[in-house]
Amino acid sequence: MKKITSIIILTIVLTLNYGCKKSLLDQNNPNTITVEQFWKTESDAKKGINAAYAMFYQNGVWNRWIYFRLDLTSDEGWSNSPWVELGDWTRFQYINYNFWEGNVNSYRDTYKAIFRCNQVLTYVPAIQFADEKKKTEILAQAKFLRGLYYYYAAILWENFPIVTELQNPVDLPQKSSLAQVWAQVEKDLSEASAGLPEQWTGAELGRATKGAAQALLGKAFMQQRKWNEAKTAFDYLVTGAGRANYDLVANYQDNFRAENENNRESVFEIQFSDANKTGEGDGPNANMGSNRSQFFAPRSVGWSDGQARFWMVSEFKKEKTTTNQTDPRLRYTLFYPGLEADFGDKTYGRSWQWGADEAWFKKYSRDYMRTNEDYFNQVNNRLIRYADVLLMYAEALNELGQTTEAYQYVNRVRARAKMATLSVAYPAIGTDKDLFRERLKIERVLELCGESVRFADLKRWGELDTQAGVAKVALRDPDFRNFVVGKSIRLPLPEVEVSNNPNLVQNPNY
The missing domain is CATH 1.25.40.900 (Serine Threonine Protein Phosphatase 5, Tetratricopeptide repeat)
Structure with a gap:
């Protein structure tokens, strides 16, 4: 699928033209394909779903900023960035709800991804296919991707307005509750599972599969503490028909390197590439790599805006292996002062030159192939393994x-x-x-x-539901001293969205 991504941008520039009377100021751009001209063939349909996959390469989501929300805001990570406002957004100190890098960019790109899925689900049913199964698979992929973005919207913002149809510029989406968002996730993933193949091969490798839909559905049920439903969803991969497709790989590190991607342990992964060393965006040669390691690498290697909490190093060392060795997963998980002494590994080819109590995330780094990072990391992110x-x-x-x-x-x-x-x-x-x-x-x-x-x-x-629970987390991560029960468990909706849409209500306590 990495080969496919170099041509997927064609439909991204499609614009929806809604009913105003034609005038001299309302003309089609002769250099741009219109909706009426597109969405006619199987090729158009495939380009449309590829454009939805291409959203993984946008800054607001898996190219860059979502890691600040999911990794650094947990008790695993923190930020000592000189960019104070960026650091504050990993410390639950939300002052400007319109902070682009901390909130608005991710919110916008999540909706862009959902919009592209909605395009596919709106237009592809009317396209004639020689093989209707291929149409079913494209529609199922759109539902999977829409379900995936709503899953993370539920984790981050919770009360995220649901949009399942194409919108006019003047439309004002209604507010949605967390329960409604979860219901949408369940619906999308259940329907996706029914239409997705068990596996893809060749150039199609990396697309969503039935196992990916079942796994993400199980994770959605888990977040709602619907244990029986979660078990049933996971059954397919663990004890059911899909279990033949999945297993643990022998070498733990193979899950985080550019080699051996899309292996049996991978349930769904983002197909990153370093083919285009350009800026992110919607152009045909836009960057398809990840920025994560550039922002999370140690000082003098990358920007060092994100670090790992040191308590995890200690946790890894509490129990030895059956051969009385240090847990080998530590070697491929964190950079820390004792890495060279414990395993003989240097950090990006250099002996430790950082603080005695500092640690950095190693997964998805390229220390094994180079001595610095950049914006074009080609290592696939194993989103579900x-x-x-x-x-x-x-x-x-x-x-x-x-x-x-x-x-x-x-x-x-x-x-x-x-x-x-x-x-x-x-x-x-x-x-x-x-x-x-x-x-x-x-x-x-x-x-x-x-x-x-x-x-x-x-x-x-439930560790963030009570002050006592948060206090325990704060023993591992002092940033949680800023955590307000009933508020900080979710991000604020961008204020610009609430101000412009009378149907929205800001999240509780903001």
């Missing part, structure tokens, strides 16, 4: 009172890191659901640190 599914499946089973059954799925993840089985390492857990849940919280951070899942985890576990 099978280890996450297995740990969530175990969590759902535990919440359903099936703790004994849940052990095996945690043990599969631990075994790759050469850690003892859970019952051997922590026999006191037994069948105690609460103790199992507490241990699973640690297992998830050891396996998934820096993979943009932690903030959703904290929300799902």
Whole structure:
């Protein structure tokens, strides 16, 4: 699919022309394809869905700023950026609700992505296909991508206005509740799952699959604590028909490098490329890489706007492997002062030159191939991987009172890191659901640190619902001292949106 992305921009510049009377000031641009001219062929339909995938390369979402929201605002990360307002938005100090990099850009790009999905869902049904199955697959991909963006909107803003039809410039979307957003996610992903193939091959590799839809649907149910529904969604990948397509790869580091992408552990990943070393945007040669490592790399390597909390280094070292070694996942997860002594690895080819208590995110970095970072990181982001599914499946089973059954799925993840089985390492857990849940919280951070899942985890576990819970998180991350229960759990809606739309209501306590 990386090869496809170089031509997907064609439909991005499409503009919807709505009913005003023609005048000298209302003329079609002869250099731009209109809606009436487009959406006629199978090729147009495929370009349309590719344009929806292309939104991953926009600054507001997976190219850059969403990592500040999901990784740095969790207790895994923080910001010491000299750009004070940017740092404040990772410390729950939201003053200007219209701050572009912290809020408006991500909000706008989320809606742009949803708009492109809505274009496909509006126009493609009327296009004639030689093979109707291909039409079904394109429509299902649009529903998957729309469901994905609404999933993250629910995590970030919660009460995010739902738009499922193409809008006129004067339309004013109605406010939506978090429950309504989740219902939309469930609907989109359920319908997507029914129309998506189990696998793609060749140049199509990397597109959404049935397993990706089921996994994201399960994650949506988990956030609502619908444990039985979550288990049922995950069944397809873990015990059902789709399990033959997924497994853990032998080498943990293969999940975060440019080699061995779209492997059996990958349930869904963003197809990044360094083919175009240009700026981000909607042009045909726009950047298709990730900026994350440039912003999260150590000082003198990148911009160092995002760092990792040091408590995770200590957590990794609390338990040795069965051969009395340091947990090997630490080697590929974090840069930290003892990396060279513990594993013989230098940080971007240099011995440690940063603070004794500093750490940096290593996943998706290119330290193994170069000594600095830039804006064109080609390493695919494994947005959902099978280890996450297995740990969530175990969590759902535990919440359903099936703790004994849940052990095996945690043990599969631990075994790759050469850690003892859970019952051997922590026999006191037994069948105690609460103790199992507490241990699973640690297992998830050891396996998934820096993979943009932690903030959703904290929300799902209810750790941000009470002052006592937030106080415990603040022991690991002092930024949570600024966290206001009932407010900071969600972002404010951009003030410009609320001011311009009388149907919207600002999020609670803002």
